[in-house]
Amino acid sequence: MKEIINLPVHSIEEEEYHINMGPQHPSTHGVLRLVVTLQGETVKKVQPHCGYIHRGIEKMCEKDTYQQIIHLTDRMDYLSAHINNHAVCLLVEGALEVEVPERVKYIRTIIDELNRIASHQLWWCSFGMDLGGLTCFFYGLRDREHILDIFEESFGSRLLHSYYTPGGLMQDIHPNFQKRTKDFIKYFRKKIKDYDKLLSGNVIFENRSQGIGVMSKEDAINYGVSGPSGRASGWSCDIRKKYPYGVYDKAEFNEILRTDGDTYGRYMVRMDEMRESMKIIEQLIDNIPEGDYTAKMKPIIKLPAGEYYQRVESARGELGIYCISDGNKTPVRMKFRTPSFVNLGVLDKLSRDMKIADLVAIGASLDLVIPDIDR
Amino acid sequence: MNSIYTYFADIFHGLKSLLIGMSVTGRYFFSPGQIVTQQYPENRKTLKMFDRFKGDLIMPHDANNQHRCTGCGICETNCPNGSIEVISDRIELPDGKKKRIIDKHIYHLGMCTFCSLCVKTCPSDALAWDQTFEHAVFDRSKLTKILNKPGSSIIKDIE
Numbered sequence: 075m076k077e078i079i080n081l082p083v084h085s086i087e088e089e090e091y092h093i094n095m096g097p098q099h100p101s102t103h104g105v106l107r108l109v110v111t112l113q114g115e116t117v118k119k120v121q122p123h124c125g126y127i128h129r130g131i132e133k134m135c136e137k138d139t140y141q142q143i144i145h146l147t148d149r150m151d152y153l154s155a156h157i158n159n160h161a162v163c164l165l166v167e168g169a170l171e172v173e174v175p176e177r178v179k180y181i182r183t184i185i186d187e188l189n190r191i192a193s194h195q196l197w198w199c200s201f202g203m204d205l206g207g208l209t210c211f212f213y214g215l216r217d218r219e220h221i222l223d224i225f226e227e228s229f230g231s232r233l234l235h236s237y238y239t240p241g242g243l244m245q246d247i248h249p250n251f252q253k254r255t256k257d258f259i260k261y262f263r264k265k266i267k268d269y270d271k272l273l274s275g276n277v278i279f280e281n282r283s284q285g286i287g288v289m290s291k292e293d294a295i296n297y298g299v300s301g302p303s304g305r306a307s308g309w310s311c312d313i314r315k316k317y318p319y320g321v322y323d324k325a326e327f328n329e330i331l332r333t334d335g336d337t338y339g340r341y342m343v344r345m346d347e348m349r350e351s352m353k354i355i356e357q358l359i360d361n362i363p364e365g366d367y368t369a370k371m372k373p374i375i376k377l378p379a380g381e382y383y384q385r386v387e388s389a390r391g392e393l394g395i396y397c398i399s400d401g402n403k404t405p406v407r408m409k410f411r412t413p414s415f416v417n418l419g420v421l422d423k424l425s426r427d428m429k430i431a432d433l434v435a436i437g438a439s440l441d442l443v444i445p446d447i448d449r
Numbered sequence: 450m451n452s453i454y455t456y457f458a459d460i461f462h463g464l465k466s467l468l469i470g471m472s473v474t475g476r477y478f479f480s481p482g483q484i485v486t487q488q489y490p491e492n493r494k495t496l497k498m499f500d501r502f503k504g505d506l507i508m509p510h511d512a513n514n515q516h517r518c519t520g521c522g523i524c525e526t527n528c529p530n531g532s533i534e535v536i537s538d539r540i541e542l543p544d545g546k547k548k549r550i551i552d553k554h555i556y557h558l559g560m561c562t563f564c565s566l567c568v569k570t571c572p573s574d575a576l577a578w579d580q581t582f583e584h585a586v587f588d589r590s591k592l593t594k595i596l597n598k599p600g601s602s603i604i605k606d607i608e
Contacts, residue, residue, distance in 0.1 A: 138529055141527070141566060142527070142529040142564075142566065144564070145529060145562055145564035145566075146529070209474055216485050219485070226498075226499050226501075226502060227499045227501065228501065229501065230499070230501040230502050230503040230563075230565070230578065231502075231503050231563060234562070234563070236563075236564040236565060236566075239569075244565060244569060245501075245569075248501065268473050271469050271470060271472070271473050272470050272473050272474075273470075275466045275469065275470075276466050276467070276470055277459075277462060277463035277466045277467065278463075278467075280466075373570070
């Protein structure tokens with residue numbers, strides 16, 4: 075009895091301890107497990123443990139033909155499914171040196187931007203909800219529903235479309251597509267003002283995001299943080315501007331850059347990107363040229379032997395696909411450089427010496443999609 | 450003096466931003482015309498999906514219980530998940546030629562990823578998407594469906 079009393083008493087403020095955040099935690103947006111080392115309430119270290127939703131997509135690609143690979147890439151970053159499909163299509167078309175019709179390029183660019191808006195809307199919902207504003211979740215999902223209706227009418231599904239094929243599209247766009255898209259832009263221009271009123275200027279939101287998780291430009295480049303998160307630190311890394319694909323070179327839009335690099339900066343970049351995406355769609359939607367919706371392709375696609383790399387700007391950053399072909403109808407190796415996986419690497423750096431509530435805000439501002447991390 | 454000023458300025462700025470946010474939610478609260486939710490199980494009869502909605506794979510049959518499937522098996526080879534099995538027979542026609550007809554066209558809904566490759570690559574347009582969406586069943590074996598109806602045959606002019 076005496077011994078127990080004489081044990082040295084450690085203050086919880088001094089001693090470090092670990093807690094598991096996830097894999098079933100709502101603010102990790104999926105099955106991401108973060109082992110957080112804490113001292114009191116201060117985060118000392120964050121160790122992400124991946125693999126809870128690993129499906130082996132890269133390995134599965136090795137037994138699939140190039141048409142079949144498309145539907146697997148939907149399931150990596152399910153919020154920008156069209157953009158992932160676009161990357162595979164561009165890779166195959168580039169390797170075979172196929173020129174796709176101009177109509178296909180226009181439609182693909184418009185749909186990519188719609189997909190980007192839908193993805194940012196869902197990010198806005200969950201960001202607001204992570205910081206305690208449940209209203210955001212309902213308003214964001216309400217507006218996202220309009221885009222999903224456009225998708226459902228034209229492609230038959232709401233989330234995982236597999237609409238692009240190497241050489242073109244599965245089927246032509248629905249006759250209502252243009253009208254619905256224009257209606258949506260008109261509608262969303264009004265609603266995005268509500269977003270600003272509700273969250274951007276809110277004092278609680280500002281206090282919880284400004285100066286939290288500051289990422290310098292050097293950090294962004296060293297860790298390879300691309301996409302809106304990297305651009306918030308002043309790193310100009312927009313693939314749509316640097317290496318234009320589709321008809322991005324024909325549309326006028328600005329690359330959103332900010333220099334603050336904190337959670338608030340990453341938030342504002344995404345809000346402005348939604349406006350830029352609407353600008354791109356408005357320029358292109360009336361100018362879709364007539365023509366075929368697919369180029370003539372052989373039923374069995376065989377890439378010439380060699381190595382290929384293709385990158386696109388997904389809603390989260392740079393998506394790169396590296397492919398080795400030996401001339402057969404299936405690739406020897408497919409490697410996906412997914413943006414979420416690379417952006418996760420900087421989470422530890424950003425959240426050191428922050429409070430555990432800030433970790434949630436920083437994680438939400440990086441816009442991680444867990445199936446994109448694990449593949 | 451300056452710190453007292455900023456203290457009160459912060460309070461008023463905070464109150465103002467909260468009121469702006471409340472004005473948005475209050476506007477929706479007092480205008481029930483903008484409600485977007487649907488009463489789902491009640492509106493089942495009027496709920497209509499879009500024409501292109503990918504609900505369930507079907508093989509359309511005409512009034513004479515005839516379909517267009519030749520049993521070539523292209524859908525089976527193109528399916529990435531092995532959710533289609535085509536079991537075909539060879540029969541001898543009266544003029545001595547042999548012809549392939551399908552015995553069973555099996556579709557596993559539980560394995561399907563709705564990539565639509567089977568519908569797109571079918572050379573005789575024998576497959577199509579249905580607009581049903583209530584797929585929940587109590588037993589997994591009910592997700593395996595035979596698409597050609599019993600006693601059906603192929604439309605004559607299809608090769």
